Amino acid sequence: MHLRCPTCGERPIFLPLQRTRSLSDWFTPLDGCPRCGYPYEREPGYYLMSIWAVNYGAGSALGLLLYGVLEWFFDLPLEVLLACVMIPIVLFNFFFARHSKALFLAFDLYCDPHEREGGDGGGNVRLPPTFPMAPAPVGSAPPRDPVEAPKSGAPVACSE
Numbered sequence: 001m002h003l004r005c006p007t008c009g010e011r012p013i014f015l016p017l018q019r020t021r022s023l024s025d026w027f028t029p030l031d032g033c034p035r036c037g038y039p040y041e042r043e044p045g046y047y048l049m050s051i052w053a054v055n056y057g058a059g060s061a062l063g064l065l066l067y068g069v070l071e072w073f074f075d076l077p078l079e080v081l082l083a084c085v086m087i088p089i090v091l092f093n094f095f096f097a098r099h100s101k102a103l104f105l106a107f108d109l110y111c112d113p114h115e116r117e118g119g120d121g122g123g124n125v126r127l128p129p130t131f132p133m134a135p136a137p138v139g140s141a142p143p144r145d146p147v148e149a150p151k152s153g154a155p156v157a158c159s160e
């Protein structure tokens with residue numbers, strides 16, 4: 001919910017608000033975590049489920065709830081009722097889009113942790129990052145961090 005890397009919790013998944021210049025910046029996650037190397041987009045279409053199931057589902061639930069409340073407690077004309085239901089849904093879906101992707105990332109990590117554990121040595125192995133950002137060496141600044149200057153403090157070990 002804080003829009004941070006699901007593995008280390010240190011770095012943001014998206015560009016910060018003050019550096020967001022376009023809709024694409026708003027909706028598109030960064031390539032991966034500059035700190036621990038966790039890839040945010042594993043494959044093309046990775047976020048389809050987050051858009052449809054999480055964002056669309058939550059928007060629909062909000063719409064149904066709004067409609068129920070307005071219909072039950074107020075006697076509104078149909079046009080007003082529709083506007084009062086649809087405008088908040090559009091706004092909600094726009095602002096919830098980032099959270100839906102972050103939730104989906106966390107959910108995917110929870111279900112498919114990508115760690116070397118159990119199994120027969122195959123399958124569930126963490127993949128090396130395929131994007132051009134190398135994981136930061138411990139105790140030094142990452143080579144290219146698109147988001148923010150590195151914070152001082154104790155380095156947090158990522159699970160690997």
Ligand SMILES: [Zn+2]
Pocket residue numbers: 005006007008009010011033034035036037038
């Ligand atoms: Zn991370």
